[in-house]
Amino acid sequence: MEHELLCCEAESVRRAYRDGNLLTDRVLQTMLKAEDSYLPSANYFKCVQKEILPYMRKIVATWMLEVCEEQKCEEEVFPLAMNYFDRFLSVEPIKKTRLQLLGATCMFLASKMKETIPLTAEKLCIYTDNSIRPSELLQMELLALNKLKWDLASVTPHDFIEHFLTKLPIQKDTKQILRKHAQTFVALCATDIKFIACPPSMVAAGSVAAAVQGLHLKSADSLLSSQSLTDFLSQVIKSDPDCLRSCQEQIESLLESSLRQAHQQQHGVSTDTKGVEDEADLSCTPTDVRDVNI
The missing domain is CATH 1.10.472.10 (Cyclin-like)
Known part of the structure; x- marks a missing residue:
């Protein structure tokens, strides 16, 4: 019995709660000032x-x-x-x-x-x-x-997402779904060279706006409408609304092309290979990096 309890405790990982003190406008402004440095x-x-x-x-x-x-x-x-x-x-x-x-x-x-x-x-x-x-x-x-001059405390798009979500009139359950979608868009942007020069705050704002539009969220005060949301987020990050709108459109286009590519790859795999997945070891990820050396 003691052994079983010990095993359960060893497998659990304690997570820190989100600190509301880190979601203030003062912290947001500090990140906006620092992001260009990274x-x-x-x-x-x-x-x-x-x-x-x-x-x-x-x-x-x-x-x-x-x-x-x-x-x-x-x-x-x-x-x-x-x-x-x-x-x-x-x-x-x-x-x-x-x-x-x-x-x-x-x-x-x-x-x-x-x-x-x-x-x-x-x-x-x-x-x-x-x-x-x-x-x-x-x-x-x-x-x-x-x-990197030992400076690893980089400001990334992920750091801004929670700040934006706290400012939107959405329910807690909806916020969780919206967060996951925005995080997925941020990760997708990180793989594409078109977003290398984009400030992290703009990538995050574009990702949140794209997630809101993709989930077809509605609000009584209409803040979540496409035009209002873009204007609001552009004010938060002190950016031109047209630049943010362009970033959002690029994110949506990237998502569409990625989904199309994934669909093509999925249907291009032979059904004879389905059983191989069970035998794959840790080294087998779908992407073969050896192609870089060609």
């Missing part, structure tokens, strides 16, 4: 990198997202890891054969910042099909920390 260079493919191309970033980013989802990481881990990833590539040239190593390292750092139980170097190496060793990942960790 923006990567939008043209690092041309000015810094000699081997890395946009499609390679897309492959590695998709793989990173799949690993974070498979490991059930906190929602903020992936956007934070991608911020480290792009900031590193903005200042340091890297060979394409080391791009997956950099991605694993950025997830390693982000999970340390945000997870109760961080990802281990050994587990991340397994997800690379053991193409890298834990010692290599630890060496890259030190290099990444040096290039």
Whole structure:
């Protein structure tokens, strides 16, 4: 009996409650002032990198997202890891054969910042099909920390979502659904190079607006109507409404193309491979990063 109770306690992870003191306008204004400091260079493919191309970033980013989802990481881990990833590539040239190593390292750092139980170097190496060793990942960790100047407290779109949700006239249950949709859009944006130069607050506002429209939410005071919501959020982040509307449209377009691609891939898989999924090990994510090296 004692042994069973001990096992149950070992499996539970205690989560911190959301602190209302961190959702004040003062905190929001501080983040809005700081966000530009953590923006990567939008043209690092041309000015810094000699081997890395946009499609390679897309492959590695998709793989990173799949690993974070498979490991059930906190929602903020992936956007934070991608911020480290792009900031590193903005200042340091890297060979394409080391791009997956950099991605694993950025997830390693982000999970340390945000997870109760961080990802281990050994587990991340397994997800690379053991193409890298834990010692290599630890060496890259030190290099990444040096290039990021040990400044890991990046402002990401995820940080703004809760601030926006607290300002909207929606019920608690609806807020939970809206939050999940907005977080999904933020993660999707992090995989696409079109959003590298977008301020995190605008990506978050566009994601929330896209989520509201996608869920067809209605409100008695009409704040949740398309035009009113865009105007309201643009005032909150001190942005031009047309810029925010354009960002929202890009997010909706990205979602549509991603769903279309997923649908095509799903119907393109042979039914003979269905039984293989049960035998897959940790290294088998749908995205094959070896394509980067071609």
